[in-house]
Amino acid sequence: MRRILVTGADGAIGRAATEGLADAGYSVTGLALSYQHPSKADRPLVGDACSSEDVAAALEDVDAVLHLAAIPHPSLGTPYEVFRTNATSTFNVLAQAAERGIDRVVIASSINAFGVPLNVHPVVPAYYPLDENVDTDITDAYSLSKSVDEQTARMAWRRWGTNVIALRFPLVKSRDQLVTIAERVAANPAAMAREGWAYLDLRDAVRAIIAALEVPLTGAHVIGLAADDILLDRSTMSLLSDYAPTVPLRQPVHGRGSLIDTTRARTLLKFSPVHSIHEEYQAV
Template sequence: MSAAPEGGRVAVTGAGGGLGRVVVADLAAHGWSVLALDRTPPPGWSGDFVAVDLTDYGQVLEVLSGGTDERGPRVDAVVHLAAVPSAGLMPNAATFANNAPATYNVFQAARQAGIDNVVWASSETLLGIPFDTPPPYVPLDEEYRVRPESTYSLVKALEEEMAHHFCRWNPDLTMTGLRFSNVMSVDKYAAFPSFDADVASRQWNLWGYIDARDGAQAVRLSLQRAESGVEVFIIANADTVMSRSSADLVAEVFPGVEVRKELAPHETLLSIDKARRVLGYEPRHSWRGEVGFPPADL
């Protein structure tokens, strides 16, 4: 198949979330016709919007197939970001009952509507977060079996498995899962220098993060991926949230963990090598420049 062209029609679920609102603005700025989907509109969004309950398959099929009055035509691609966004916000069964059916409905409705380009938010949590059991090695990559440690991440594991089978059923389908690190907006960066006081405060995800603007870049590049089949990518920033060196952090907190390469001083421990190689992804925004810290030594 060929990638959906910039300027095509794309539906974005979870458009009102912290990442979703940045994604819809970024895609619109790059020539996409965006149909925003959520319970409430993204702040400041003046484009097409439909309030939709993603746990209701009929609603999802209608909006993706262009059946909603004045909100057609059928879309060319889907970006699925909607979810209860992390563990512990709702009882476990409620998290599962929302997130798993919503993703199935999006995947299946896209299939029924003939949409063959789907990008969805997977999660760094599949890597074994919160690392009460140490990581198998660093930097972490996409090559080892997922290790969900919560109901939220269990659903993410099921989503990746579903995607494999949807692509098996339809060899022309392209599905791209983005294992986003902890999504950050600029207003959160003022707190980052305080993390140095307690190295354990951010060890739960190996001191990683992703600027929402770079998350949006990864979504846009994923929509241009031309190869059929499913691929998953870790999406993190190139640096960590710490001013201390990455090697020192690993040595102190995870002394028995294998370090598989020589680490640059502030290099991420969530490898983005695959995203760089396949998607052309390159983070452009760091917390350091926002709070007057020296640039990361990478």
């Protein structure tokens, strides 16, 4: 790979990924609706990932794609706007990449793809730790769009042979932002119980993205990500006892251990997080 297209290049993850890819020696084409921040893309383009023409122009001379463009929360548009934008942009990018013979696309999915965290009903996950096969129960357009994106990835592989990795991101922020959010969630831990108080440092998100772009992996894969610990400075078992006592626990969790099963990330991507909100550590 020499040149990578990053859609959503002016978003928080998009900016960090563009910088990380540029620092790793890649040429980066950025595609964003607008640029409100400086970009390290050597070819920054203004355009819409839902537009056939804009995506076609952005894909010129591209070897791989990182598709991050999306409306990232159901509150940021009408249900129709959220679903149409997210599902259409993903199909558009994957289909056009396939037409050009690009065989590696990484797309941003979400922990919300299984529907429970944003569910309007008082449902709980089928089990912890959450994995990529956990039962779905979807009641909002954003979670539906992420689930459909994962199906679109599988279709692209089956129809065109395009290798696609869908990364299920949890809460992704810089460490300082995570500290602020953790202070707020500590006052109401129930607010994040249905997503297992999961998070990922932005620096680790970039490392996971680069691993997904570079790994010699074929097929369509959904891969869950999270830090090795939870957001709150409490034992995981005490939080489960207080806020999710009826959810079955499939394997022991110690200390502040994560409630996300990241086996696929470790085995398929050879990726392990190295940053924690609680302490800086180096994974073995």
